[in-house]
Amino acid sequence: xxxxDTTAVTRRKRRxxxxxxxxxxxxxxxxxxxxxxxxAVTFFIGRVVPIDPALAIVGDRAPAHVVERVREELGLxxxxxxQFWIYIKQALTGDFGISVxxxxxxxxxxxxxxxxxxxxxxxxxxxxxxxxxxxxxxxAVKRGSIADxxxxxxxxxxxxxxxxxxxxxxxxxFYAKLGWVAYPGRIDIVYEYTFTPATGFFLFDAIWQRxxxxxxxxxxxxxxxxxxxxYFSLAYISRMTRSFMLNELQQEYIVAxxxxxxxxxxxxxxxxxxxxxxxxxxxxxxxxxGLLEGSVLTETIFSWPGLxxxxxxxxxxxxxxxxxxxxxxxxxxFVAINILSDLLYRTLDPRTRSR
Amino acid sequence: xxxxxxxxxxxSREWLLSEQPTSRHQARLGRAYVIWRRFSANRLALAGLGIxxxxxxxxxxxxxxxxxxxVQGDLRNARLLPPGTAGYLLGTDDQGRDILSRLIHxxxxxxxxxxxxxxxxxxxxxxIGTVSGYAGGWIDAVLMRITDIFxxxxxxxxxxxxxxxxxxxIENAVLAIAVTSWPPxxxxxxxxxxxxxxxxxxxxxxxxGASPFRIILRHVMPLCLSSLIVRVTLDMAGIILxxxxxxFLGLGAQPxxxxxxxxxxxxxxxILDQWWVAAMPGAxxxxxxxxxxxxxxxxxxxxxxxxxxx
Numbered sequence: 001x002x003x004x005d006t007t008a009v010t011r012r013k014r015r016x017x018x019x020x021x022x023x024x025x026x027x028x029x030x031x032x033x034x035x036x037x038x039x040a041v042t043f044f045i046g047r048v049v050p051i052d053p054a055l056a057i058v059g060d061r062a063p064a065h066v067v068e069r070v071r072e073e074l075g076l077x078x079x080x081x082x083q084f085w086i087y088i089k090q091a092l093t094g095d096f097g098i099s100v101x102x103x104x105x106x107x108x109x110x111x112x113x114x115x116x117x118x119x120x121x122x123x124x125x126x127x128x129x130x131x132x133x134x135x136x137x138x139x140a141v142k143r144g145s146i147a148d149x150x151x152x153x154x155x156x157x158x159x160x161x162x163x164x165x166x167x168x169x170x171x172x173x174f175y176a177k178l179g180w181v182a183y184p185g186r187i188d189i190v191y192e193y194t195f196t197p198a199t200g201f202f203l204f205d206a207i208w209q210r211x212x213x214x215x216x217x218x219x220x221x222x223x224x225x226x227x228x229x230x231y232f233s234l235a236y237i238s239r240m241t242r243s244f245m246l247n248e249l250q251q252e253y254i255v256a257x258x259x260x261x262x263x264x265x266x267x268x269x270x271x272x273x274x275x276x277x278x279x280x281x282x283x284x285x286x287x288x289x290g291l292l293e294g295s296v297l298t299e300t301i302f303s304w305p306g307l308x309x310x311x312x313x314x315x316x317x318x319x320x321x322x323x324x325x326x327x328x329x330x331x332x333x334f335v336a337i338n339i340l341s342d343l344l345y346r347t348l349d350p351r352t353r354s355r
Numbered sequence: 356x357x358x359x360x361x362x363x364x365x366x367s368r369e370w371l372l373s374e375q376p377t378s379r380h381q382a383r384l385g386r387a388y389v390i391w392r393r394f395s396a397n398r399l400a401l402a403g404l405g406i407x408x409x410x411x412x413x414x415x416x417x418x419x420x421x422x423x424x425x426v427q428g429d430l431r432n433a434r435l436l437p438p439g440t441a442g443y444l445l446g447t448d449d450q451g452r453d454i455l456s457r458l459i460h461x462x463x464x465x466x467x468x469x470x471x472x473x474x475x476x477x478x479x480x481x482x483i484g485t486v487s488g489y490a491g492g493w494i495d496a497v498l499m500r501i502t503d504i505f506x507x508x509x510x511x512x513x514x515x516x517x518x519x520x521x522x523x524x525i526e527n528a529v530l531a532i533a534v535t536s537w538p539p540x541x542x543x544x545x546x547x548x549x550x551x552x553x554x555x556x557x558x559x560x561x562x563x564g565a566s567p568f569r570i571i572l573r574h575v576m577p578l579c580l581s582s583l584i585v586r587v588t589l590d591m592a593g594i595i596l597x598x599x600x601x602x603f604l605g606l607g608a609q610p611x612x613x614x615x616x617x618x619x620x621x622x623x624x625x626i627l628d629q630w631w632v633a634a635m636p637g638a639x640x641x642x643x644x645x646x647x648x649x650x651x652x653x654x655x656x657x658x659x660x661x662x663x664x665x
Contacts, residue, residue: 030503037504042516049520160592160644162599165619165637168626176627293509297600311512312604315519327508327516335507 031339036088038331042324043087048080096325101317106325109310114329115200116186117299117306120229121291123203123222127230128237128291129284133273135234136241140249141268151238158235163294167228167301174224182220184303191217225302232294233287240283244276251275278349285341289334393657400653406646414462421456426611428452435629446631448622454635457613461636464614465643468529468598469591475533477587480540485575487541488548489567499545506538511597518606525608528601532594543586547579581658589651592644599640615640 054071075083090096096106139151174181182188187195187202195214197205203222206215248254249272257267296308303309307326314322364370365381372389376382394400413420422442428434428451438446438454445454487498505513510532517531551557552575560574601607602616610617615636622633 033500034504034507045516045520160641160648162596162637162640164603172626293511323516323519327512330512331508334509
């Protein structure tokens with residue numbers, strides 16, 4: 001090894017160390033600018049797009065001095081950049097203003113309704129992953145067979161069907177005609193006063209408190225909207241699982257495992273799926289984020305008292321503070337899930353570690 | 356020129372598949388023919404194409420095809436008739452309007468939304484993506500950060516907030532969906548641009564003195580088109596579903612316009628007894644977005660055989 005070689009090595013080492021620092025710096029910049037951008041967009045929607053936000057709040061029949069007072073209260077007489085600065089400062093402390101509809105601070109409202117949405121999206125993702133992954137594996141293993149075609153059609157319909165329409169039809173069939181599930185809502189009115197949840201996640205609370213009758217009632221309420229969201233994430237998850245599995249099954253280590261005499265089941269479920277699982281984690285995380293969005297329409301159909309219903313109710317009443325607050329929260333969770341899934345991917349896949 | 360075999364008549368199969376096209380025209384047609392061959396071998400893709408062609412025909416000839424007035428119904432005699440009633444194939448709604456006629460006229464609104472969103476969002480994404488990919492440096496960094504910010508928003512929620520600020524209406528719904536649709540196109544156009552920005556033909560054009568503007572417009576953009584078209588086609592189903600969702604929430608087309616999503620919303624009240632009022636428009640949405648999905652899948656497989664079957 002010559003002198004130039006060793007200096008090259010140390011230089012490379014130093015560059016790697018600094019590139020790690022750069023990566024962290026870039027990561028921080030990305031996160032900060034994205035959240036900043038989220039706020040900039042919602043500020044733009046709330047303050048710049050409406051011709052007069054004050055008028056939007058008090059209505060066009062309000063006397064002039066009221067409009068003027070509201071305008072001053074909102075700080076609308078300040079220059080736009082100052083308004084934006086105040087807006088950011090407030091948003092960072094979780095202050096999105098007062099909801100006109102409920103007269104509570106928007107953040108209080110969101111903290112109350114968001115667990116319901118999380119619960120619904122979690123159930124949906126669990127259903128989607130538990131059914132979607134095996135379906136995708138099956139489709140990949142039996143590529144081109146009838147089973148593959150069926151999985152494909154299930155996925156295609158999931159991509160093409162309006163969720164609110166399917167929800168309505170499901171309600172007619174399973175609630176009205178068959179009576180298998182409970183009516184729209186989250187909990188029966190009987191239990192609404194006797195059941196005291198410790199957290200916002202009712203199903204978890206009921207099981208924790210061993211109130212099986214409540215848990216059963218909650219289950220009968222959540223199964224239809226949860227199953228519906230599950231179907232949508234299933235469509236996505238099964239399609240991606242199939243694609244990842246096809247990719248893995250072509251690899252040489254599969255041939256090696258076969259040559260070693262391992263059973264096909266073992267090869268598929270332990271060797272191939274384990275490697276496909278790494279990108280699958282990202283896919284499942286993304287579908288979870290997608291369900292938070294899908295919950296907007298689903299909650300409307302099923303009167304599910306979550307963030308989606310809160311946003312649509314506020315929309316109907318021109319309650320912009322609440323709409324934008326909800327938008328920011330969903331956007332922020334969206335970003336957070338994206339970042340988390342990215343980090344998770346890096347920790348799960350050893351190949352991405354030392355790069 | 357003597358290499359031209361005499362048996363290749365213009366526009367024959369051999370002429371199209373010739374390895375040595377003698378004109379640009381022949382080369383283009385030949386490539387289109389190969390893509391069409393690959394596309395038409397896929398039966399599902401053909402079905403998708405059929406659905407979309409049918410949709411376009413129905414929209415063009417809506418006035419001729421619709422048996423009744425889509426906006427004004429027969430309140431006295433024809434309220435909430437079930438499907439199959441004489442003269443009302445798919446039944447009538449609560450205002451005595453023929454659902455089939457409303458669906459036929461609604462196809463125009465669906466096409467209006469889809470085409471307009473594509474016309475607005477695709478060029479915006481194309482310009483931002485190609486400029487960003489070709490320029491590189493801080494222009495790229497800034498444009499991609501903006502793209503990522505819009506990508507970070509859930510589409511439907513951002514569209515909801517925008518329409519809430521702009522006011523309900525089909526034009527505003529189109530605008531809102533377009534604002535939420537362009538970022539993926541910018542990403543794709545940028546990725547495509549990056550793959551050939553340093554290639555020799557770009558250097559050659561640069562040496563000939565072409566301005567960056569001309570290079571992007573004449574040499575970069577055309578090469579990004581095929582993947583962009585595939586992506587836009589695949590997105591059309593999503594656009595239709597978002598538009599229908601906005602319509603369902605009362606933020607899209609306003610009554611009495613026969614927009615399919617709004618029709619589902621108005622049928623919601625009768626869902627238990629007169630299911631067809633809400634079920635029929637939903638089926639129409641399902642069929643059309645299925646058509647776009649099949650078409651998009653087929654186009655992707657035909658234009659990009661690498662990814663076929665994945």
